[in-house]
Amino acid sequence: MISWLLVMPIAIPFATAVIAWLARMGPAGRWISLFGSVLSLVASLALLMAVLENGVVAAQMSNWDAPFGITLVADYLGVVMVVITAITGLATAIYALGEIPERMEKLGYHALFQTLIAGVTGAFLTGDLFNLYVWFEVMLISSFGLLVLGGSREQLDAGIKYVALNLVSTLVFLSGIGLLYGMTGTLNMADLRGAVAAVENQGLVTVVAMMFLVGFGVKAAVFPLFFWLPASYHTPSFAVSAVFAGLLTKVGVYAMMRMFTLVFTGDIGFTHELLIWVSLLTMFTGVVGAAAQMDFRKILSFHIISQIGYMTLGLALYTPLALMGGVFYLVHHIIVKANLFLVSGMANKLAGSTDLNRIGGLYKSSPFLAVLFVVPAFSLAGFPPLSGFWAKYLIVKASIELEMWFVAFVSLLVGLLTIYSMTKIWGMAFWKPHPDGIEPTPDRVPASVRLPMMIPIVGLAVMTVVIGFFPEPFVQFARVSAEQLLDPGAYVTAVLGEGAAAPAEPAAATDAEPVTEPASETGGQP
Amino acid sequence: MEALTALIVGLLVAGSVYLMLARSFMRFLFGLILLSNAANLVIFASGRMTPGAPALVPYGADAPAGVVGNALPQALVLTAIVIGFGLLAFTLALAFEAYRRLRTMDTDKMRLAEPKEDGK
Amino acid sequence: MADILVGILLLGGGAFVLIAAIGIVRLPDLLTRMHASTKAGTLGSLLILAGLAVHVASVPVTSKVFATALFLLLTAPIAAHMIGRAHARTTRKAEQSAASKG
Amino acid sequence: MTAAEFLDLSVTIAMGMILLGLAVAFFRLAVGPSLADRVVALDMMTITIIAFCGVYVVAVDDASFLDVAIVLALVGFLATVALARYAERRFERENGSDDEAARKREGDENG
Amino acid sequence: MAEPSDPNAPWVNPAGMITVAITAALFIFFARYLPVVPVEGAVPFVWDWIPSLDIRMSFWLDGLSLMFALLITGIGALVMLYAARYLAGHPQYNRFALYLFSFMLSMLGLVLADNLITLFVFWELTTFTSYLLIGFSHTDPKSRRNALQALLLTAAGGLALLAGFILIGITQGTFELSQLNAAGTMAEHPAYLGILILVLIGAFTKSAQVPLHFWLPNAMAAPTPVSAYLHSATMVKAGVYLLARMHPSLSGSDVWVWVLTLFGATTAVFASFMAVRQTDLKQTLAYTTLMALGTLVLFLAGSTGYAITAAMTFLLVHSLYKAGLFLVIGIVDHETGTRDANVLGGLARAMPITAAAAALSGLAMAGIPPFLGFIAKEVAYAGALEMALTVFVVVMAFAAFALMFAVALIVAWKPFFGPQGDLPRTPHEGPWAMVLGPATLAVLGLLFGLMPGVAAYYLIEPAVAAVMGAPDTGGRLKLWAGFNLPLLLSLLTFAAGYLLYRFHLDLRERLARIEARAPDLDAGWDRLLDAFVAFAKGQTRVIQTGVLRHYMFATFAVLAVAMLATMLLRPVGGVSLAFDGIGFMEWGIAALIAAGTVLVILTSSRIAALVGLGVVGIGVALIFIVYSAPDVAITQLLVELLVVVLLAVALLKMPYLDAGNRQTHRPFDAALAVLVGGLTAWVLLRVTDAPFDRRLTDFFEGASWTEAFGRNIVNVILVDFRTLDTFGEIAVVIVAALGAFALLKGGLKRGPEGETAPHAEKERKE
Amino acid sequence: MNSIIFTAGARILVALLFVFSLFMLLRGHHLPGGGFIGGLLGAVAFIVYSLACGPAEAKAALRASPEGIAMVGLGIALLAGLVSFVFGDPLFTGQWYWVGGDSYETSIFSINSVLVFDIGVYLVVLGGILSLAFAFEEET
Amino acid sequence: MNNALVINLILAFAWAAMTGNFGIDSLALGAVLGFFALWLSAPLTGVDRMYFIRSYRVVRLAAFFLWELLLSSVRVAWDVIRPFPQNRPAIVEMPLSVQSDLEILLVTNLISLTPGTLSVDVTPDRKTLLVHAMFADDPDALVAELKNGMERMVAEAFET
């Protein structure tokens, strides 16, 4: 049963991709994709229920016990990422009904989209390092396809940079996996926790940890590895950029959180300290970068970077509160940032551009959209009582608790500068009259396009508000997530079984024989 | 042999980095191929190297008789090779299409998405 | 005895392979070089495969060796033909066009 | 010298000659000068790998490597064919029609 | 800046009336606590909002919050009524009403909150709603700019405040103001100074203390009702409210006294001069608001009963008359079309009720008996005489009050009773909905002055008790306190104030000259923003160059530095190159790979590079062959082959290589490349140096045949032990194919050179 | 590319390669080979076909679009994994049905999900690579 | 011919079935034995005599080819390693008599494989084969040698 629940969020999008692709030439494809997204959400929620009921759940794929086979595992962090992925997926699938032209559907948009979701979900659920690499690649190649789908010159130009830098990070990550395997002989992440601690040459572990940090850092778009993001996120279709903005970098953050709480915890004074500075620079350079931009989506893109810094900061500070903040930030930011990109798409449809100098008048003519912009925008800026405030609050409080004044200062300053950018968009796209005298009223777009585009915007905005006004369950969830991250005993037990969770003593393990269980006992196949 | 493989990997990485830093995206592609090879060799060498004994269970036996090559990194490398091929093929298509539409392979001149005067 | 035969076959094969390689460096023009690679190289490989077949002396291996040899004999000349043809066509056309432009 | 020793020695020498052959072929591959020269060298190397596999089977007494040889014997020619075809088509493009020929080269190419 | 309103438009707008009604109802609701609070001290309301963060939605109705609540709802109701007429027919009136109402609720939440985080939530909500209100005339760039200025400055202060609050929560263990205040001053705590500074930054920005004051006059871009409400009676007082609210826990230190005194006094006097300097009456009033805020801060510096009573009284008085005067100016503007002090005059005949309201408010402002303003001034002087830095405080207060007297005449006397001016329109009395507000407020100012005991018992003394954190003796508010020093000072104030009024035109000129030479903070703000944007652009130019190889270089450099630094900072041991057991065969393969690599790097021929890659691929395949991996070797060879085939097709339509290795950046590239390569090799050497844990491998070898029924262990791993990897992998292949297919076949119509733009494409026009 | 020699050779080679690719697929569980290698070889077969006779003819010989083949292959691989749920096992657990016996030793041959999965792999690799190759071929 | 081949193969499989061994070795032996059986029973089964003749010619061609391969490989090898290579390369035109694809393929491949000669191209009318010869001192003699040797043998082995 648990196995079912863990597999379905990955299998459903794959199956949907296959069927949607086979039906891509007709109108059925988009509805199949939508239906699959609904199913994914249902499956994710079922998994969430299971995790809430049982704590960390795990299942051994192919029925080979960990660490020999591949384990899928869902702890609080994992499952919430899966759910939020499904939500974002559904929102975007609805949006695509209005936005994605038939030409792109025939080129396989829905299949690429669903495999992207499958890859992201797989990355969140896998408990195996190499398998994580595979899901990264599924996600990456799908994102390549989606990024350049449509083939405008900007897209191709952006695609070159996006592809090049992401491939490099992938290969760094892959090499890191190889080296880690070379040191420990295992790939199971729970197993790696003990195995890495038992490695004699801990300095070398830290060197390899740096490779992971760089590999994930590029994915997560931290300073100074984020170049690919502002170079590309403003070019694809809006549904695509919304999914990218919401999910892709978060996979990097998630992987960082996972590896640097579960496996690379031997030299926190070095790795996490470094990550603090990286995070601060990420937050600051991102938000400053946004200030230089004059395009709706480019501004949003730079803000992704800036916000990523908060999340990695949560990890870097490495206290329960900080990690809690990091997790809360992840969830909040996916919803909010995806929504802002969706809004930018609607603005583009109504006002004819995303260049802030060439649009305007949305406040007057489309007040409803204005409200729907304000909610995520000011949530992003950390205005209470929207979701972003609590996220920022947790991080700032964590840094003040640690008496890291400078960290708290930068966190707050970046929040302020975020307001600057959000109000820039507000001022230029909404308040300012349209420079061409156009009245961007909603009826400029036919209802068949407008409604699918507005529904997800409304839905995500409502979620932002709900999380903001009633944060208690989410905060509690984030707290348990953080506790599980800081003390992965439950995770390790769920994966490896009872008795495996005892932390390996580095001194004792060096002369001990590697534990090889007899095949007859461990081989799960009857 | 791991030591020598490490040196080979070092050379391949150095070569690929040098190529990837070039202005021509074609050279980047070449570097990418080299780097994939290097990463595969890293995995392969990390599993330690055994000459002349494929990881096969002989007919009539339940397990390989002596020490055989480590099968796990082989499977990983195989997976990585195929994935690498997929990525490379896509990248090649991208380069091809980019050249067709942008008329350049010089990445210094690819400034459409981030034009020079950007940030005004 | 078989070992000696195998040794000789391997040595002969190795020698042909090496000579073929030297040939493609030493011989003056492309088509002539291809004589070395196509023939001596193929023969060298065949000799080595024969040695292998003698050495292992099992039917599956022998049949595989036969298959390999057959495939090689089928494909090597085709490859040579293609490259020779390309060379011939391009150089001849180039000469023609140079002559006509004159 | 026993027969077995002779075999070992021949294996070593054959392996040496094959590797030397690879090196020599590489020289042609590197210096060209024409595309066809390089392709011929690459083709030569493919055949040499088949020989290498053969010798290695004898060296380690494991016939699995013959599978590599058999695959290579079957498909190795394709690279040569593809490159030869490339040479021919490129030549046609550059000399066939005037507008194609007029296209500016971005740099020199030897091969 | 006046909003266009159609005098004939129906103004009984449902949205407006509902907001007025609710606000009035709220006023009545709070008014019912007037008898309760003086007796019971405080009424709490608690909802456990986020228990896991110890954040409660808790409210605390005591004298201070009650006074504020009544001002907010009372003045709010009047202002909303006024606005319904003022903006009648405005197309966005509904939004306006919504914003104003939201603001009212936010402000109410702010003053009622007991939990600091709850307070902060409302604090920021007032910031946000006021942003919408200030920018209400959103088509005007000036309006947008000023709204942003107010937002950023107050939000910046808000963030400092948040930090301060969090620090309080961490150090004091609670966010509940009632508990904090009950515990007395935290001046002894090591974090006190930090907390104080942070809270003061928040309070001072919100309450526009010099030098963070300049946003307030600009905020007058908002419609006049907004100015009346936000910038006189409510929002700007939030900072003052906070200082009063936290008085028991934050006061009691020299820093508190000094900082508040200096900033308050400076702000008060500076603002008074600036008020005289202005000719736009709305601006004049804006500066007098500033002056009032300074005065309030000044008196909050003191901890004596008189000082606090002075602050609370003055707060009440000011709210009443200032809101009234703003509304009056709004009427004048509405009716005459101008707010220019030099033009306006003699309006009393045309608009007698307005004139009367103005006069009453003006008298309250000037501090003439028997208005409450007079009492406030008396108490203020009494308080000032008790405070630390007595002389300074008294002198500054005197200056401020005198100037205020003059301003009162300028604003409330001259336009109505001064010489007739040359007006753009013929004035009429304002509609009753607009006049009602100022009239009510003006009358209230008079009534409270006549019955100071009532005001004291129900409003001021409970508030003072709340601020002092202890029950207060009270009885300080008297219309006639006898002949004493404060009275003398009052009289002197009148004299000085009148003189100032007489010569105010002169003074204005002098001030204008001084102002011209003084640094212009408002322009400085623009320069600051410009500098920030310039910095941002500079950063973008440096970091986000748009050039791929810069990005690549940075990425690899980061990798190299991270690895190298770790090696230097952490013990990682040395390298031993163990080449034993490596024969000529292995060296030969290595040499082949090396040769291929070098060829690819050095050649400027595409085909040479391509065959070089083929050689490297063959070399790597040879490693796989020699080291027992036939499956991998076959796959490697097949994939290499396919790469060559695909490249041979693709290269037909791709350009030749440039002679790139001669470019100037290449030596640096080479150095980095060598570094990255060396580091990778080094790490791999170290990793493979140590013994290997064969647990997984042993299991696979044992189970492959016996449990998974396959003899090729590699394949069994691929299709059984680790199927999920393989599944993901084929997904990559298929998606790569689909993606490439979509790219190449994009369905776009192309010309011979493939240059025809697709229909969806937006070409850059610039 | 109207080389008589190559075309004639391709006739033999295509069939040979294709049979060989199936051979490699089926033997893969016990000897070097498997779905990847088989699929790659199958793709090579049709690439040879396409070089000899043009992509259009090669596509026609394939009967179905390569992308479709790949997609179906992915579906087959997924089903091979999902089928284990029917037997109450986790995803991708190998399901073995012994024809004429109850174990490897006693049975004549087996029907198993592992091979079905490998066939899915084969189809994906074949279809995916051909799709790429044809797309490039048609664009130049 | 085809019938005969099919029968031969059936016999091979029958042999394998009888021995219970379907290995390559068993099948090969069955094929050889079947060939003999066919040969012996030719009058009875009505199998064309040509089947046996052609089979002989195919074997003869293979032997001839292998010998030629060895011989000329040595010749080329010697020319490669001798101090002063003696080759006088030239392209000669050889008229083609064989016309079917398979025969052309065989002829050209065999010519290519035997050292000293290399099939470069077939003219579009399939009438002429361009052969590059390494030792083309006497082109006419060379063409005659090729036609009488390789081409004739191929034609004989596959004539219909």
Ligand code: NA
């Ligand atoms: Na399985």
Ligand code: NA
């Ligand atoms: Na795999």
